[in-house]
Amino acid sequence: MIPAMCRQLPRRPTVAPDAISIALFGPGVIVVTAANPTNPISASNRRLLSCVRPMLARGRWWMSAIRAMLTAYVQEMPIMDAIDDKILRILRKDGRITHQALAERVGMSASTCQRRVEAMERQGIIAGYRAVLGDAARQVSFAAFVLVGLGRHTARVQQAFEARCAAAPQVVECHNITGTVEYLLRVECRDLASYKQFHHEVLGGFPDLTTIVTHVIVGTVKDDRA
The missing domain is CATH 3.30.70.920 (Lrp/AsnC effector binding domain/regulation of amino acid metabolism (RAM) domain)
Structure with a gap:
């Protein structure tokens, strides 16, 4: 009943004058066309294609794109939880505490705790350790x-x-x-x-x-x- 009650209205999408269409027919088979055949592909779009075309030409290109985006996101925005916050509070008070003692205070194994500390060091969350002089x-x-x-x-x-x-x-x-x-x-x-x-x-x-x-x-x- 729903299709009979509704009717589709024809609509032409609005596109930018220099818009392009990228069609992927298989690894290495790429067709690039301008939305408006009378306009040539702009210089900015040509630069974009020079970056995108190698990725599209490789097999399983979408997995490479997703992996690259996720890697960039993780590197730019370190993910922390309540345990990491507790580890940081303890280290601010005692930077010389052993991994074993630190793990006991946060309630996890020493190896897992050490991996968390090393991960925060790599991400720059822990910038370093120093002695505080009186x-x-x-x-x-x-x-x-x-x-x-x-x-x-x-x-x-x-x-x-x-x-x-x-x-x-x-x-x-x-x-x-x-x-x-x-x-x-x-x-x-x-x-x-x-x-x-x-x-x-x-x-x-x-x-x-x-x-x-x-x-x-x-x-x-x-x-x-x-």
């Missing part, structure tokens, strides 16, 4: 956040300032921020006298600085940096 070992008794404003907002001036911060051992963090100033620095020195020297020589010696505001850290409630 203030006494680094001989640091003065730390401050410093707001820095630049007089000229050109790429050359910003690159010069960032290079100056990268070369200064007292600057442990340098962030380009929004707001009334351009940079937020975390500066750590031996004492107030050392900071005064840094302020005068490193910051004060940069010709394009207009603003330097120092906020001395008097106590830290939480610092969860690795």
